[in-house]
Amino acid sequence: MANAKMTETQLAEACGVDAKTVGRWITDPNRIPHARHRWATCEALGEEETALWPNAIRTALTSGPDKEDGIEGRFETGHVNLSVFRFDDEMIVTPILARRVGHDSPMMHLRRRQTDGMFDRFSAHVEELWSRGRDIREVGHDAQA
Structure with missing residues (x-):
């Protein structure tokens, strides 16, 4: 957020969430926002999703509703x-x-x-x-x- 010169309130407005929600994203490293909010955050901050939430993709592939057994992924x-x-x-x-x-x-x-x-x-x-x-x-x- 510092590189993008944004406050929690500004980021919240850009993502369509409450500032308290952004605060929880920052203070709880295990909290992974909904995909649409992650995408909006990446756009607003100019960052990759994996840089902000490294576990988001792994979680989606291993536990998502459309998980496919034939798909392989590597980090x-x-x-x-x-x-x-x-x-x-x-x-x-x-x-x-x-x-x-x-x-x-x-x-x-x-x-x-x-x-x-x-x-x-x-x-x-x-x-x-x-x-x-x-x-x-x-x-x-x-x-x-």
């Missing part, structure tokens, strides 16, 4: 700045741009058309990151995972 604590969704010979890649939130970054739909093309290069990069990452369902992750 990488190094320099990633990349979201990837792969489906056989297609993938959706969103490189996160510096000083931008995820929804302000480009999204590329890649298809494997040739050996060592852009798809294969991103695929190799993602495999390297995947091998270093930790499963989102592991118990005992630290808050920054």
Whole structure:
């Protein structure tokens, strides 16, 4: 909030909640706001959701009503700045741009058309990151995972 030069009251107004609610988000690290409020907060502060609520995505994937057993996810604590969704010979890649939130970054739909093309290069990069990452369902992750 300091970087965005916002008060609790200003953030509350931007998110459509009471200032006391924002105060609870700040003082209780285990409190995860509803998705629409997280998105509004990220937009107002210019921050990524994972920076503000690292456990939000893990919680949604492991306990959400639409949890899929066939979906795998990993957290990488190094320099990633990349979201990837792969489906056989297609993938959706969103490189996160510096000083931008995820929804302000480009999204590329890649298809494997040739050996060592852009798809294969991103695929190799993602495999390297995947091998270093930790499963989102592991118990005992630290808050920054």
